[in-house]
Amino acid sequence: MTPDQPEQPPRKRRRRRRTISGDYRPYRSPRARALARFKGMAIFLAALVIVGGGLFLFLADVPEPDVVAAEAPATARPKPRERTAALPPLNLPADEAPHGSAMEWWYYSGILDANAGQRFGFHMVVFVANGLVKHTVMHAALTDLQSGKRYVSQTRTAGSPMTSIPNGFDFRQDGWQATASASAHALRATFDQAAVTLTLNNGGPLVAHRAPGSETPGLLDFGSSGISYYYSRPRLPTRGEIVIGGKPTPVRGEVWFDHQWGEFDVLSLGWNWFALQLADGSDLMLYELFDKNGRSVVTAGTISDAKGSQPLEQGQAELVPGARWTSPKTNITYVVEWNIKLPTGVLHVKPYLPDSEFDSGGTTANVYWEGPVKVSGSREGRGFLELSGYDRLGLKPTKSP
Secondary structure: OOOOOOOOOOOOOOOEEEOOOOOEEEOOOHHHHHHHHHHHHHHHHHHHHHHHHHHHHHHHOOOOHHHHHHHHHHHHOOOOOOHHHHOOOOOOOHHHOOOOOOEEEEEEEEEEEEOOOOEEEEEEEEEEEEOOOEEEEEEEEEEEOOOOOEEEEEEEEEOOOEOOOOOOEEEEEOOEEEEEOOOEEEEEEEEOOEEEEEEEEOOOOOEEOEOOOOOOOOEEEOHHHEEEEEEEEEEEEEEEEEEEOOEEEEEEEEEEEEEEEEEEOOOOOEEEEEEEEEOOOOEEEEEEEEOOOOOEEEEEEEEEEOOEEEEOOOOOOEEEEOOEEEOOOOOOEEEOOEEEEEOOEEEEEEEOOOOOEEEOOOOOOOEEEEEEEEEEEOOOEEEEEEEEOOOOOOOOOOOOO
């Protein structure tokens, strides 16, 4: 300060108070502090109203705590691993060829039409069983649906009368043939006074069957009876010739082809099996397995068409037995008429001829029923029915017609 400047009065210093932490804050009067507390409380209450309202809306949509606690274990429970998932997946066309498994078969069945209007039911199968000794068996049946005349034949040999070909098979024995390549199948079967020669193109849909709830296509788990690979070609375009009494008749149609193999036991259960080609272009494969007491173990199947296939869910199909037929040769009673209850309606299945028993005691030591059937009801169609296990297990269905 210079001598010419007047002396300034001393500046009044603000009082500061020491905090708990040891620093200093400016001094505030009691009135100022009260006003600040009031403003802070107002802001807190406003925020509480906003947050509380939001929490109310949020909690209104949240389930009760006890419900959440009850459902949490179910959502966290891992899905059981399928036994079929441990096996190699279905691999086509390589899996058309033989596999060397305990049991394997290639199955053909269908109704063939002639130009003059005649119809013939036909089925042919090649069985290969691998045990201490490998056996190859061929069965075939031809039924003239006009006259009711039925021709059956069978052949068996140790080993395998097969020539290996890429992605296929070629069985030939005693004038019989069952051959499949990437483009076509060729069949020939001989009977007393009759013969069948067919060429089948590898067209139409391919169906890899799977069980309800399963994510593994082409594999079925039969529980204690084992696991089976299983796929079908329900509509192979077919042309050929049938010879009866030396007279050839050209025929055509769509033949159902099944291929099944694996480590499974065919003797522990019986089955009712349907392969139905429906007039609307869809196909139904349906089977019911039953135990030695005739009790149903499982009913499952597949609905397919040109767009794809879908397994029937558990409980979607119910088989109701109808009329029976008793064989005069073996005295075995078969259920030859059925009602199939589906979500889309009821199918009535009846045989063209009740007498379609196949006595294969000379080759596979069993007797079964296999023949062409017609379908009516909610949808029309035709196909094949197989009844197996009625002989060796003495089974009788538990339901009445």
